[in-house]
Amino acid sequence: MIWLYDGGWEGLLTAVFHVFAQKDDEASLCPQRRFPGHSLFPVRTVEADPTRAGRVARGMARLSPLLPRVAYRAFLSERPEFEDALLGTLRLGFAGQTDPLPLRHVEPVRRLHRFSEDVSRELVLFMGVIRLVHAGGDLYAADIEPDTFVLPLLGRHFHGRFGTQRLIIRDRKRRLALVSTPEEWLIAALPDGPLPPLPEDRTIGDMWRAYFAAIANPARHNPALQRRFVPGRYRRHITEFQNFPSQGDT
Amino acid sequence: MAQDLMKKLTLLGAAAKFDASCASSGGGRAGRKGQLGNAHMAGICHTWAADGRCVSLLKVLMSNACQYDCAYCQNRRSADTERATFTPEELSGLVIEFYRRNYIEGLFLSSGVCRSPDYTMELMVRTLEILRQTYRFGGYIHVKVIPGASTELVDAVGLLADRVSVNIELPSRASLSLLAPQKTPEKIFRPMDYIRRAQTMNLEDRRHFAHAPLFAPAGQSTQMIVGATGDTDLTILRLSQGLYRKYRMKRIYFSAYIPVGTHAALPPGGSQVPLLREHRLYQADWLMRFYDFTPDELLSDAEPLLDSALDPKCAWALRHPEQFPIEVNSAPYETLLRVPGVGVVSARRIVAARRQCVLRLEDLRRLGVVMKRARYFLTARGAFGGNMLPGSPFLRDALAERPDDGQLSLFAPPPSPGPALPPAADKPAAPTAPRPAVGAGAGKPLLGPPHDLVV
Numbered sequence: 001m002i003w004l005y006d007g008g009w010e011g012l013l014t015a016v017f018h019v020f021a022q023k024d025d026e027a028s029l030c031p032q033r034r035f036p037g038h039s040l041f042p043v044r045t046v047e048a049d050p051t052r053a054g055r056v057a058r059g060m061a062r063l064s065p066l067l068p069r070v071a072y073r074a075f076l077s078e079r080p081e082f083e084d085a086l087l088g089t090l091r092l093g094f095a096g097q098t099d100p101l102p103l104r105h106v107e108p109v110r111r112l113h114r115f116s117e118d119v120s121r122e123l124v125l126f127m128g129v130i131r132l133v134h135a136g137g138d139l140y141a142a143d144i145e146p147d148t149f150v151l152p153l154l155g156r157h158f159h160g161r162f163g164t165q166r167l168i169i170r171d172r173k174r175r176l177a178l179v180s181t182p183e184e185w186l187i188a189a190l191p192d193g194p195l196p197p198l199p200e201d202r203t204i205g206d207m208w209r210a211y212f213a214a215i216a217n218p219a220r221h222n223p224a225l226q227r228r229f230v231p232g233r234y235r236r237h238i239t240e241f242q243n244f245p246s247q248g249d250t
Numbered sequence: 251m252a253q254d255l256m257k258k259l260t261l262l263g264a265a266a267k268f269d270a271s272c273a274s275s276g277g278g279r280a281g282r283k284g285q286l287g288n289a290h291m292a293g294i295c296h297t298w299a300a301d302g303r304c305v306s307l308l309k310v311l312m313s314n315a316c317q318y319d320c321a322y323c324q325n326r327r328s329a330d331t332e333r334a335t336f337t338p339e340e341l342s343g344l345v346i347e348f349y350r351r352n353y354i355e356g357l358f359l360s361s362g363v364c365r366s367p368d369y370t371m372e373l374m375v376r377t378l379e380i381l382r383q384t385y386r387f388g389g390y391i392h393v394k395v396i397p398g399a400s401t402e403l404v405d406a407v408g409l410l411a412d413r414v415s416v417n418i419e420l421p422s423r424a425s426l427s428l429l430a431p432q433k434t435p436e437k438i439f440r441p442m443d444y445i446r447r448a449q450t451m452n453l454e455d456r457r458h459f460a461h462a463p464l465f466a467p468a469g470q471s472t473q474m475i476v477g478a479t480g481d482t483d484l485t486i487l488r489l490s491q492g493l494y495r496k497y498r499m500k501r502i503y504f505s506a507y508i509p510v511g512t513h514a515a516l517p518p519g520g521s522q523v524p525l526l527r528e529h530r531l532y533q534a535d536w537l538m539r540f541y542d543f544t545p546d547e548l549l550s551d552a553e554p555l556l557d558s559a560l561d562p563k564c565a566w567a568l569r570h571p572e573q574f575p576i577e578v579n580s581a582p583y584e585t586l587l588r589v590p591g592v593g594v595v596s597a598r599r600i601v602a603a604r605r606q607c608v609l610r611l612e613d614l615r616r617l618g619v620v621m622k623r624a625r626y627f628l629t630a631r632g633a634f635g636g637n638m639l640p641g642s643p644f645l646r647d648a649l650a651e652r653p654d655d656g657q658l659s660l661f662a663p664p665p666s667p668g669p670a671l672p673p674a675a676d677k678p679a680a681p682t683a684p685r686p687a688v689g690a691g692a693g694k695p696l697l698g699p700p701h702d703l704v705v
Contacts (some may be wrong), residue, residue, distance in 0.1 A: 102602035102603045102605070103603055103606060104603065105617055127294050128294045128306075131353065161281055161287055162350070163281050163282075163283065165350065206256070207347075210259060213260075215263050216303075217301045220525065223300060229298040230297065
């Protein structure tokens with residue numbers, strides 16, 4: 001049976017509830033956006049139900065205190081194999097009533113950890129490389145293009161750190177934005193159409209670029225190592241890696 | 251005005267690059283209403299410079315004018331270099347503007363000795379006061395204490411900064427008196443000792459008074475230069491162990507000597523920078539802190555230098571074949587840590603997984619064990635995966651790192667030191683990897699008689 005859910009975390013947990021309640025051993029889960037519209041297998045659509053989702057979340061936490069966090073992060077990775085990895089891990093855990101997470105050598109658990117670690121790695125990277133530009137007053141903005149959906153995890157960090165500023169961080173790939181004010185933070189959808197460019201913030205940006213160019217130790221020059229930490233696909237939105245015609249090649 | 255500030259920033263940023271310490275970890279501070287910023291316990295890397303090193307803090311000197319004439323330093327009094335000094339207002343404003351844009355975690359502030367140690371420290375204290383009190387800055391601050399500064403100023407800085415450090419510079423009394431005669435051991439160790447005692451008193455105060463201010467909550471660290479003198483690795487590691495124990499150091503940094511001076515006792519300009527030696531020392535330092543090794547296990551008076559072809563743990567394992575192979579399903583955690591290819595993370599994973607099932611050889615790679623090395627030293631359910639035993643005379647060859655290995659190397663052949671960066675063309679013969687991965691490379695350590703220990 002293919003269980004379709006709305007693509008959200010609560011919808012996912014509700015679908016998991018149904019899979020275990022119906023004892024469906026051949027189940028596979030699929031978010032609606034990925035479903036091709038037809039299948040040889042029977043299909044059921046599941047509506048998100050907070051009560052049932054809550055029961056599953058509490059069941060996972062009883063199995064293993066870290067499981068909800070690892071599962072949520074793996075969910076944010078948006079990998080197509082995620083749902084199978086999650087079901088496999090939960091079956092392992094519920095069958096033996098033990099914590100499945102230490103069994104990293106077993107395939108579904110290994111994948112769940114890997115997807116979760118992909119998200120954690122991008123989260124830590126973006127906590128550092130997001131470059132805000134001053135957009136006037138106490139408003140600062142940034143653009144990012146992450147591989148995984150790290151925006152919800154970034155919210156808590158940026159809201160806690162920049163509580164005296166207002167922030168907008170735009171995820172250009174997913175057309176969503178993290179909006180943070182001193183009172184609260186939330187994720188909002190961006191309007192359709194081309195996104196307006198961010199202001200340039202030249203004075204401080206130039207200072208940072210000059211400092212960055214000055215601090216490298218010529219005796220230890222290592223561009224390949226630098227590329228490993230900051231891959232090319234992220235550099236478009238990072239101030240010190242942006243070429244400015246007036247400064248010549250960086 | 252902005253041009254002057256830009257010039258000062260590039261000059262004083264470039265002058266600070268020889269200080270290896272850059273971590274923003276060890277101090278957690280929660281954000282508070284009205285406060286700008288917080289501190290993340292594990293630290294955050296904000297970018298990576300062209301030399302591959304992480305940039306977390308704005309690392310600058312308050313001033314590169316210096317009264318001292320230390321032979322190994324590019325900022326020494328007799329060097330012909332442009333001098334500049336930040337005002338506290340300029341520097342604190344710059345820190346805040348960078349922090350607001352998420353360029354940095356905070357500030358790393360060192361300095362040359364401008365007029366006198368106390369005068370310099372007063373400028374630094376004033377900068378920190380503006381940051382903490384006027385701007386209500388909650389980010390990370392690491393301050394270098396100037397050797398010879400008075401206790402009152404060390405105290406003032408400790409109450410404002412997260413981490414405080416004093417550079418020990420050279421591993422022995424003799425080298426210090428030869429190359430940096432104005433930095434006497436007493437000027438270095440008195441503030442180090444004060445910081446340790448102040449931390450102890452502060453802990454006691456906080457037990458009794460809930461709102462007692464924190465003194466250097468991220469502790470203290472230090473740095474020494476490696477390869478400038480004939481001191482052996484054994485001397486350096488014994489000194490490090492002494493510093494960790496006596497002064498409760500959080501970290502000791504080793505900085506490979508880059509020839510800048512013309513002193514007769516120093517390596518001449520153009521000689522090779524000992525990057526590999528620095529890397530091996532960091533590996534040995536990690537073994538002492540996380541793997542429970544002692545310096546005398548890693549080295550001896552007969553062999554006082556770390557092996558350049560093998561990481562120190564491999565070298566130890568080859569000298570002690572009687573300890574191996576060990577069985578992964580039953581060996582205690584501390585014994586697992588001694589296996590080459592098993593690190594802290596994979597040892598913890600092995601211990602957690604084997605509570606639920608018996609592990610086989612093919613499972614170990616999936617737990618993060620580097621089987622290329624580990625297979626010669628362990629068994630799983632009695633099965634052994636190596637093609638020779640731990641005592642075999644050919645094992646060293648199998649484990650030694652080679653420059654032409656497919657394995658990534660940390661070191662491209664270093665160009666001779668000079669101001670201009672080489673063009674950014676790739677060199678396919680020299681791929682790279684981050685620390686602490688093992689790497690091959692040249693860089694023979696300097697040999698010489700051991701000097702007496704400072705500690």
